[in-house]
Amino acid sequence: xxxxxxxxxxxxxxxxxxxxxxxxxxxxxxxxxxxxxxxxxxxxxxxxxxxxxxxxxxxxxxxxxxxxxxxxxxxxxxxxxxxxxxxxxxxxxxxxxxxxxxxxxxxxxxxxxxxxxxxxxxxxxxxxxxxxxxxxxxxxxxxxxxxxxxxxxxxxxxxxxxxxxxxxxxxxxxxxxxxxxxxxxxxxxxxxxxxxxxxxxxxxxxxxxxxxxxxxxxxxxxxxxxxxxxxxxxxxxxxxxxxxxxxxxxxxxxxxxxxxxxxxxxxxxxxxxxxxxxxxxxxxxxxxxxxxxxxxxxxx
Amino acid sequence: xxxxxxxxxxxxxxxxxxxxxxxxxxxxxxxxxxxxxxxxxxxxxxxxxxxxxxxxxxxxxxxxxxxxxxxxxxxxxxxxxxxxxxxxxxxxxxxxxxxxxxxxxxxxxxxxxxxxxxxxxxxxxxxxxxxxxxxxxxxxxxxxxxxxxxxxxxxxxxxxxxxxxxxxxxxxxxxxxxxxxxxxxxxxxxxxxxxxxxxxxxxxxxxxxxxxxxxxxxxxxxxxxxxxxxxxxxxxxxxxxxxxxxxx
Ligand SMILES: Nc1ncnc2c1ncn2[C@@H]1O[C@H](COP(=O)(O)OP(=O)(O)OP(=O)(O)O)[C@@H](O)[C@H]1O
Ligand SMILES: [Mg+2]
Numbered sequence: 001x002x003x004x005x006x007x008x009x010x011x012x013x014x015x016x017x018x019x020x021x022x023x024x025x026x027x028x029x030x031x032x033x034x035x036x037x038x039x040x041x042x043x044x045x046x047x048x049x050x051x052x053x054x055x056x057x058x059x060x061x062x063x064x065x066x067x068x069x070x071x072x073x074x075x076x077x078x079x080x081x082x083x084x085x086x087x088x089x090x091x092x093x094x095x096x097x098x099x100x101x102x103x104x105x106x107x108x109x110x111x112x113x114x115x116x117x118x119x120x121x122x123x124x125x126x127x128x129x130x131x132x133x134x135x136x137x138x139x140x141x142x143x144x145x146x147x148x149x150x151x152x153x154x155x156x157x158x159x160x161x162x163x164x165x166x167x168x169x170x171x172x173x174x175x176x177x178x179x180x181x182x183x184x185x186x187x188x189x190x191x192x193x194x195x196x197x198x199x200x201x202x203x204x205x206x207x208x209x210x211x212x213x214x215x216x217x218x219x220x221x222x223x224x225x226x227x228x229x230x231x232x233x234x235x236x237x238x239x240x241x242x243x244x245x246x247x248x249x250x251x252x253x254x255x256x257x258x259x260x261x262x263x264x265x266x267x268x269x270x271x272x273x274x275x276x277x278x279x280x281x282x283x284x285x286x287x288x289x290x291x292x293x294x295x296x297x298x299x300x
Numbered sequence: 301x302x303x304x305x306x307x308x309x310x311x312x313x314x315x316x317x318x319x320x321x322x323x324x325x326x327x328x329x330x331x332x333x334x335x336x337x338x339x340x341x342x343x344x345x346x347x348x349x350x351x352x353x354x355x356x357x358x359x360x361x362x363x364x365x366x367x368x369x370x371x372x373x374x375x376x377x378x379x380x381x382x383x384x385x386x387x388x389x390x391x392x393x394x395x396x397x398x399x400x401x402x403x404x405x406x407x408x409x410x411x412x413x414x415x416x417x418x419x420x421x422x423x424x425x426x427x428x429x430x431x432x433x434x435x436x437x438x439x440x441x442x443x444x445x446x447x448x449x450x451x452x453x454x455x456x457x458x459x460x461x462x463x464x465x466x467x468x469x470x471x472x473x474x475x476x477x478x479x480x481x482x483x484x485x486x487x488x489x490x491x492x493x494x495x496x497x498x499x500x501x502x503x504x505x506x507x508x509x510x511x512x513x514x515x516x517x518x519x520x521x522x523x524x525x526x527x528x529x530x531x532x533x534x535x536x537x538x539x540x541x542x543x544x545x546x547x548x
Binding site for chain 1: 371373393394397398399400401403405407411412413424425427428429430431432433472
């Protein structure tokens with residue numbers, strides 16, 4: 001083993017000793033990091049599952065333009081061509097009045113006999129417009145809808161299923177709140193972790209002075225504190241993961257069945273890789289917190 | 301009795317102090333903590349490798365300040381200090397620790413860690429250099445045995461007598477075989493018998509080639525050992541006495 005290895009073994013031992021010597025303040029650090037990550041993680045889980053749902057309904061992200069009754073044949077194809085040229089439009093499918101009726105018949109089944117009594121076709125022709133990948137948001141839909149609205153021959157618009165737009169807004173809201181909350185909580189957590197480490201530095205200032213007097217370098221003195229923060233952070237991350245999992249299992253049975261019917265797949269928890277990110281994120285928070293505590297005018 | 305004589309700017313004289321081979325050299329060094337008052341004023345001195353020197357003078361004369369300058373705990377306000385070939389005045393922050401590892405210091409107040417055992421306290425000086433644990437244990441045990449402390453190695457400093465604590469501090473200063481040993485009033489609160497014991501320990505380091513500087517106000521000790529003695533008063537060297545009748 002090299003001298004570096006021995007030093008690192010010593011650093012780890014010193015860090016653990018440091019945590020053990022102040023279990024309460026260390027515990028507060030761990031719990032703080034844990035709570036932050038539970039909140040941020042809950043938003044991440046929610047968002048992840050909401051977006052998954054969106055993927056399933058990606059096809060519904062379309063705009064239907066209902067046309068005036070005199071538009072048919074050449075005019076219909078011309079209109080279709082013009083819509084195709086609108087930026088953000090991926091594909092356009094023209095549905096004539098007859099086709100619309102066919103579809104309606106097929107969907108209503110035996111009840112369609114009722115329609116036989118009608119001598120006119122009440123269904124309008126339409127253009128079904130699907131959006132390109134990058135336009136699949138409330139704003140994108142809005143922009144495309146605006147462009148179509150202005151075209152002659154278009155009577156009314158329906159933006160796919162209304163809920164999609166609302167859903168998109170909800171996803172954006174959850175993401176915004178999650179990111180905002182995450183940033184604020186992360187900053188607060190950094191402060192708390194930094195304070196904990198600062199307390200540790202203060203409690204051990206005699207030791208640090210003596211270390212420095214016998215020739216300890218600055219990294220030698222500081223590394224155990226950085227490790228201490230890192231370990232507290234990782235512990236906080238693991239705690240958050242455990243709480244999130246418990247929460248997930250607790251809340252899930254309430255709507256799992258309904259979701260499965262609707263989406264065809266049950267909501268999922270973090271993958272092992274994503275779970276690792278939570279723990280690493282905690283470790284990072286702890287590390288940054290202690291680095292902040294050690295920077296500034298403090299000298300070992 | 302010793303014949304007092306001034307020795308400014310490293311003028312040769314001591315048999316074992318050839319010029320240019322100084323472990324510690326100071327050139328017109330002044331130290332001022334507060335503007336207008338000097339703890340050290342225009343001090344020039346040269347200590348050879350393996351030399352044993354007493355630093356004497358009344359309280360406030362600047363003895364501790366001089367030692368602090370040598371191991372880089374303070375920077376000189378004026379002048380140059382060369383320690384083991386390093387210019388202290390121009391030493392970068394990261395160059396101080398490596399220099400300190402070559403200097404053992406026995407502090408007046410010991411500076412032992414109360415929550416660590418005697419063994420751990422002494423080991424500290426080796427751990428900062430990344431010495432392997434097995435080697436550390438062996439060397440710590442050896443030095444503790446040499447100082448008659450091996451049976452105390454798992455005790456905590458506060459459960460030891462003053463003399464024992466003093467010896468732990470010396471053990472920590474000597475364990476990595478430093479090139480320079482600085483001792484600030486190492487016999488400050490010891491009885492006469494223990495004083496001699498500890499002084500002999502320190503003197504034995506000089507025999508192995510370590511440059512030893514002992515700050516003390518106990519002239520009795522200085523007389524007894526008949527070594528070179530530098531007297532400070534008001535931050536200035538007022539006397540530099542060469543050894544007249546070396547005992548060892
Ligand atoms: N950190 C400091 N800040 C301000 N003044 C200081 C500081 N350290 C020492 N002094 C002053 O410098 C002068 C020399 O102090 P120093 O401690 O070097 O004396 P000393 O010879 O070691 O005294 P003693 O025998 O009492 O230990 C004193 O006047 C002291 O007040
Ligand atoms: Mg002093």
